[in-house]
Amino acid sequence: MRKITANIIFPVSSAPLNDAYLVLNDKGLVIDIVNYNRNQEEVEGLEYYSGILVPGFVNAHCHLELSHLKSDIGEGLGLKHFVKQVQKIRNKPPEIIERSIDTALRYMWSRGINGLADVVNSSVGLEQKKKSQIQIYNFIELFNESGKATDEILNYGNYIYTALTEANQVASFVPHSMYATNRELLKGICGLTLNDDIATMHFLESHWESNLVVDKIIGYLKGLKCFEKILLVHNLNLNQEILEQIRMDKDLFEKLFWVVCPNSNQYINRELPTVLEFYKERLNICFGTDSLASNHQLSILDEMKTIAINFSDLPFDSILEWATINGAKALGMDNNLGSFEKGKQPGVLLIEGFDFKKNQLTQSSEVIRLV
Ligand SMILES: [Zn+2]
Known part of the structure; x- marks a missing residue:
């Protein structure tokens, strides 16, 4: 059993606590959150840290399979260039990819990530995932390729699904994006979808996507209603008109x-997404790191810092x-993850380097996993 405290505990599910400590069993299960008077009471065996305590992070978008492409693609060259480069250089022997997946999973765990959404195009890295302590939801991403029939693409997806589920991994079939997965394939994906399956899709990552007719965007999103929840990733060019239209479909919006x-x-x-607007619109916002092909590290704290520094009103x-x-x-992991309950x-x-006056992260904030 461990008793742990710091300057402030953020349970997330309730208000921050200044005078409390966590009680955990040997497996890290929260047994209790105890209030005490830190100036007057002596608690036996209490671990005291300088900083704030927060629950483990959830990385809601990653592609572990691209971990071996770290620093291989130039920065600031736009999405078209990026996608082309990934396709051109991603193929490497499986042992190289597996080694980089293993390193990436260890890094994420050490940087406080407990839950992960991983987009997959193959079953590479299964052994590494099975070993990891991170809880993973696998999204089998399907997209159209010239010369390939819908059935052929779905069959390949099934082949990955079988490999994943036989290794006790949670998985569902999902489209890549509005531009890469056509409506026929999306229908096929829905045909394979079970009741509680979750979807993800790259959404409005470029200007040309948000220039599509709004009706087309809404029509496509309605096609995802076969899923229980839908994670739209990037939202870089989400404008008021698109958001208003989506809101009108309450059933869709709530997912x-x-x-x-x-x-x-x-x-x-x-560029950065206009998160201050999303916050004002009370959207359910999550963080993703994307892959090491387009990020210097897979750290949710670093994503938080970028937002905290660029949007100081949040x-x-x-x-x-x-x-x-x-x-x-x-990701349907809130029965176990996401808050101290x-x-x-x-x-x-433990987050060190926290600005207690402003109640905010700083450029020098760092995360250390205690449990
Ligand atoms: Zn992505």
Whole structure:
């Protein structure tokens, strides 16, 4: 059993606590959150840290399979260039890819990530995933390729699905994006979808996508209603008109989670999503790192820092929700992850270099995994 405290504990599910400590069993399960008077009471065996305690992070968008492409693609050259380069250089012997996946998973764990959404185009890295302590949801991404019939693409997806589920991995079939997965293939994907499956899709990552007729965008999103939840990733060019139209379909809107990958957007497009607007619109925002092909590191804290520094009006409590409970809810992991609540096993992170006056992260904030 461990008793742990720091200057402030952020349970996420309730208000921050100044005078409390966490009680955890040997497996990291939260047994209790105890209030005490730190100036008067002596608690036996209490671990005291300088900084804040937060639950483990959830990375709501990644492509582990691209981990071996770190620093291979130039920055700021736009999405078209990026996609072309990835296709051109991604093929490497499986052992090289597996080694980089292993390193990436270890890095993410050490940087406080407990839950992960991984987009896959193959079953490479299964052994590494099975070994990892990170809880993973696999999205089998399907897209059209010239000369390939819909059935052929779906069959290949099934082949990956079988490999994943035989290794006890959670997985669902998803489209890549509006531009890469046509409506016929999307219908085929829905045909394979089970009741509680979750979808993800790259959405509005470029200007040419947001220039599509709004009706077309809404029509496509309605085609995703076969899923229980939908994670829309990037939202770089989400404008008021598109958002208003989506909102009109209440059933669709309630299924949506809006994933932002600020460091990847800066890497590829030198742009950031307008998260202050998303916050005002009360959208369910989550954080993703995207892959090492478009990011220097797979760290949710670094994504949070980019947002905190560029949008100083955003409260830390909200940014923390995006990094923890929102991602856990999006991936159906909130029974175990995302907040300090009795019976959960969310991981315990210490953040050092926190600005207590402004109640915000700083450029020098760092994360250390305690549990
Ligand atoms: Zn992506």
